[in-house]
Structures are given as structure tokens and as C-alpha cells.
Amino acid sequence: MQARRNREPVSAGAVLVVDGDADCRAEVSQLLQRAGLATVEFATGEEALAAAHGARPGVVLLEVELPGASGYEICRELRDEFGEELPIVFLSRVRTEPFDRAAGLLLGADDYIVKPFDPDELIARVRRLSARGASRAAAPGPANLTKREQEVLGLLVDGLLQSEIARRLYISDKTVSKHIEHILAKLGVHTRAQAVAKAARDPLLGSSA
Secondary structure (H helix, E strand, O other): OOOOOOOOOOOOOOEEEEOOOHHHHHHHHHHHHHOOOOEEEEOOHHHHHHHHHHOOOOEEEEEOOOOOOOHHHHHHHHHHHHHHHOOEEEEEOOOOOHHHHHHHHHOOOOEEEEOOOOHHHHHHHHHHHHHHHHHHHHOOOHHHOOHHHHHHHHHHHOOOOHHHHHHHHOOOHHHHHHHHHHHHHHHOOOOHHHHHHHHHHOHHHHOOO
């Protein structure tokens, strides 16, 4: 199976398999598909990021060594975008030492699987994380805002500028801008001022609790 490009639609809840090795990518996808999980393959992290922005994935399986941005970098961007709600798993054939696995977990991954892996173990771990991610997605914040989007909206309500929000949340200006775009779309408004006004009418919108 060839890796999909970011111009193709991805179903929400699918498992993204991100690996520059086409054979390994196909092997993982086929295993998960036989277990009843929908998968989409990507050769680069940048393609996977673009797809995740369009439809929230169920789980992301990331090879650490990727063409272009590394799996570590993609993990950080996904965490900035989705917070802790999105399950992320690192896979690696090269970075297999205990300190590699510890580093991956400290960077925000939910699990770290070393290649070659046991097929049943891979399926069990992904199924567990997929179920956890689905339960979290089923009970999102007000107006379907993610926890991170609620944090951004709350800071907008407090009067912070985009650059100040980025510094407060330790994310980039570009990521804040994406969150604001999603907030406007979900609230059905066109400007930040309208979003703030709507949050003022419904205080829960601007709460990350």
C-alpha cells in the first residue's frame, strides 16, 4: 500500500502509520486492519500533520527516524495541536536503548515500541490507546473545543495577544493561530472579538477545567 498524500481525506479516528520504510509501514497497517482498525499510511511526518489538522486521528504511530522532520518533532507539534487527548506511539528500529525509550516518553509519547515487535503486542497496545482516545474524544469540552483550544480561548478572553498566548503555553505563534482558526470555526463566528463575546456569554467556553 502506498503512503497517502496530504491532499487525500482521512477519516476521523483512523490510526496514522507514519514511517519512511514502505515495507514496515505496510506491515503495520495490514496488522491493524486485520484487527479491525482503520489505518492511513504516510511516509513523512509533515504529511501526517496536515492530515491530522483536517481530521482528528484515533492514534498516531510514529517512527522516530523519518525523512524531513523527526518523529520527536512531529510528536511535539501534535501535542501542541491536540494536547494530551491524542494517543501517540513511537516505533523505532534504531533508537532502541532504554534511554531512547525514556526520552520518547518524556517528549510526550504514550508508548514506545521497539522493532522488530510482536504483532499481538502491537495490536493490543494500539487497541488500548484507540479505546482511550475514543472515550476522550466522545466527551470533549464545550462546543467540541479541545482542552488546548479552551486554554487559548480563555487567554483570549483574558485579553492576551497571540504572541503572549504562545509564550504562556510554550507553543509557537503559528500553532496559536491554527487553534484560533479552529475555535472560530467551531463557535460559528468570524472574528476573535466575536469568539470572546460568545465566551463571555457562556463562561464554560473559556474554561479548561
